[in-house]
Amino acid sequence: MSEKEILLRSIKDFLTPKMLKYSILPFIISLVVLYIVFFVIAGIGVEHLSTLNVESSQTTIVDGVPHTENFNATLSDSSMLKFLMHYAISSWLAAFFIYALGAFLAIYFSIFLAVIIIGFLTPSILRELQKSSYSDISMIGYSNLPSALFLAxxxxxxxxxxxxxLIPFYFIPFLNIIALNLPMYYFFHKMLLFDVSSSICTKEEAKNIAYFKANNLRLKTALLYLISLVPFAIFFVAIFFVIYLGHTYFLATRELREPQ
Known part of the structure; x- marks a missing residue:
């Protein structure tokens, strides 16, 4: 089966009512988790930033006599923000970096969270694929909870x-894009392939597929990862990732098990 046929079949399977129901679960669970995490972090931030002591001193010389003036103030809540915005010359730049960092972390956390969630749904999704298209292939699998937790x-x-x-590369234009995404892609690639392969193949079959189709699998997970970089897109299409890779592994497993 060609890659185009695999992709079209994956899209068709994803758009079935049952798979669309599965796709809602990562979205709902992620929303709940993100909601809880947001308020926990916000609560910690407010608690630590609710009061801030500001101290400064300035020495001037008048008629040869030094005069030292001390400034001591406690800023709280909105007054602290007003102080920072009023006296910070580059406050706009700081705000830009804060929002950029926040958006970056939100995307990373959403990918990390979605990968963990779909790991629990993968066996059920693959069983549906087996029933509809691969009844001749037994889902042997080799995964267990300790091994999954260890790999994660x-x-x-x-x-x-x-x-x-990779910190030194974060400050080099263009290279920093790769350096910032490489660690998360590594986690995304490893976990997604493990979830799918460990539900279908034996351990030896998974090793053979990983060896002979290494470039093909890397290309597919790289493309899927790029889709994940669209803010929160992974919550809606994570199930498609499993379906797409599931077809790949079912077909590869069939080839391995066919009599030579």
Missing amino acids: LKSALIMILLFIL
């Missing part, structure tokens, strides 16, 4: 390590 933890730690190691 390992991938998350490597992702954090990559974030740290």
Whole structure:
């Protein structure tokens, strides 16, 4: 089956009523989690920023006599923000970076969260694909909870390590785009392929597919990751990712199991 046929079949399967129902779950669960996280972070921020002590001193010389003036004030709530906006020369620049960083973190967190959520839905989605198109292929699978948790933890730690190691590249134009996205793509690629392959194949079959179709799988996950960078798009199309890769793995598994 050609890549075009796989893509068209995946879109067709995604638009079925049952799959569209599945696609609502990541969106609803993510909204609830993001809502809770937002208010927790906001509460911590308000608690720490509700009061701020500002101290400064200035020494002037009048007629050869030094005079030192001390300024001490406690700023709270809106008065603190007014002070910062009034006295910070580059407050507009700071605001830009704050909003840019917030948007960047929101996209990253949404991808991370969606990948975790669809991991729980993947077996059910793939069973639906098996019933409709791959009844001749047994879903053997090799995943279990300890191995899934270990891989998630390992991938998350490597992702954090990559974030740290790539810091020097964050300040180089164009390269910083790759450097900022490479760690999250690594986590996205590893978890998505594990979720799909571990539900369909044996461990040996998964290794064979990963070896012989490495470039094909990387290309597909890279394209899916680019779609994920559209703000919150992953909450609606995450199920499509599983369907698309599911077709790929079912077809590859069929090839491996066919008598030579």
